[in-house]
Amino acid sequence: MKPSIELPEYPQEVEDWWWKQTVQQWPDLSEEKILNLIRKEIVLQSDRFNKTRSFDPQAYGSRELSILTYGNFFFPRTWKAMTLALSEAYSFREWNKPNKAPIRILDIGSGSGASGLSALFLLRKFNIENSISLDSWDYSGKSLSIQKNIHRGCFDLWNDTQIKTQRLDLRNELPPQKKQRFDLILLGYSMNEILQNSDLNERVDWMKQILGMLSTSGSILIVEPAEKEVCNNLHETTAFLSSKEKDVFIHAPYFNGAPCPFFSVRTHYYSHEVRKISSSALIEKINNPLRLETREVKFGMTMVSKLPTRSFPQNSSQCRLVSPVRKKKGTISFIGIALDGNEYMYEIQRRSIAQDEAKILSKLERGDILEIKKGEQGKDPKRIRINQFQDISWPFAPRWKRE
Numbered sequence: 001m002k003p004s005i006e007l008p009e010y011p012q013e014v015e016d017w018w019w020k021q022t023v024q025q026w027p028d029l030s031e032e033k034i035l036n037l038i039r040k041e042i043v044l045q046s047d048r049f050n051k052t053r054s055f056d057p058q059a060y061g062s063r064e065l066s067i068l069t070y071g072n073f074f075f076p077r078t079w080k081a082m083t084l085a086l087s088e089a090y091s092f093r094e095w096n097k098p099n100k101a102p103i104r105i106l107d108i109g110s111g112s113g114a115s116g117l118s119a120l121f122l123l124r125k126f127n128i129e130n131s132i133s134l135d136s137w138d139y140s141g142k143s144l145s146i147q148k149n150i151h152r153g154c155f156d157l158w159n160d161t162q163i164k165t166q167r168l169d170l171r172n173e174l175p176p177q178k179k180q181r182f183d184l185i186l187l188g189y190s191m192n193e194i195l196q197n198s199d200l201n202e203r204v205d206w207m208k209q210i211l212g213m214l215s216t217s218g219s220i221l222i223v224e225p226a227e228k229e230v231c232n233n234l235h236e237t238t239a240f241l242s243s244k245e246k247d248v249f250i251h252a253p254y255f256n257g258a259p260c261p262f263f264s265v266r267t268h269y270y271s272h273e274v275r276k277i278s279s280s281a282l283i284e285k286i287n288n289p290l291r292l293e294t295r296e297v298k299f300g301m302t303m304v305s306k307l308p309t310r311s312f313p314q315n316s317s318q319c320r321l322v323s324p325v326r327k328k329k330g331t332i333s334f335i336g337i338a339l340d341g342n343e344y345m346y347e348i349q350r351r352s353i354a355q356d357e358a359k360i361l362s363k364l365e366r367g368d369i370l371e372i373k374k375g376e377q378g379k380d381p382k383r384i385r386i387n388q389f390q391d392i393s394w395p396f397a398p399r400w401k402r403e
């Protein structure tokens, strides 16, 4: 299948940078011993992300081992998730960079910089020539200084960019608003930690302060772990915000400013992407005894802006895929949230498509946006029949560029 946009792979320079720091940290240990230290720390960090969900400044941003483990193993994943989200803002939604003026990016809860640095890298790969400044905020001073070192150490990946870091507890002390606003505000896997245990009103008030820092044509991109409660909190917060505030519009993941339909109803699905990613030899070596999932990244995302959304017809002719593509009983089917904000089941008969076409459909990913040219509604209005493969196209289906 021809992707709607090709994305640059995670740079080898950054992977090498992390590994070099790791080896320098323990010059007397063998590689296997270092790998074992990292493996043990991965188990601790995975439990913290997935089970205990308790975070404090000591959580993983204060010890060398925690930071290096994150850098070698988790950093490439959050980097890729933000790359996917930004590619959507850039290629399918209405994020417009300033004409010639510098682009100002703010990374909130930046840690060692996976989200902000991935944005610098991607914008340069898209041949955007404006100078770019990145402001990174986090309460882990060590992570922030690592971020500065990566920025300096791999500068060829993001020429003509500057970085400024600030150490802050973002739950309690968002800095006073200056006149200058940001063109992109990124929150990569950080909102759920910063706003841990806060209620809807607190989350909405916090978001209002963040909106105060956004330029009129800027966008906020939020990426969160694909955990049901975390994604529900994210979508509930933006839904509430856009319904209460005059100039707040939800641009993604769905259409026409519609909120996510899932957080208030019981369904099999919830809003998150499931994207294939490649894994490096180093990651596989680390992961070998752990057997964690390394070839997929799952995340919930949203994009919010002060500008109204693009206006699509209120129907089922485009949708975002929210289920796996299923093959059964002679049909291929999938669930999508359509332009009108409703959930539909789309179906095509296997006998009406060729084998290579079926293979292409099986490669569609959760998060892809599909256009269905001539879908037919049957007795059940929520079931759309597609007659032929040629009626399906994919205005947003990003894929990694093969090097």
Ligand SMILES: C[S@@+](CC[C@H](N)C(=O)[O-])C[C@H]1O[C@@H](n2cnc3c(N)ncnc32)[C@H](O)[C@@H]1O
Pocket: 055, 061, 074, 075, 078, 079, 108, 109, 110, 111, 112, 113, 114, 115, 137, 138, 139, 140, 143, 168, 169, 170, 171, 172, 187, 188, 189, 190, 193, 194
């Ligand atoms: C899962 S990490 C994500 C880091 C980075 N954004 C990325 O994409 O990889 C969450 C980050 O949020 C930061 N964080 C959590 N609570 C915070 C708070 N109250 N104030 C500042 N930073 C916080 C942590 O230090 C950590 O760097």
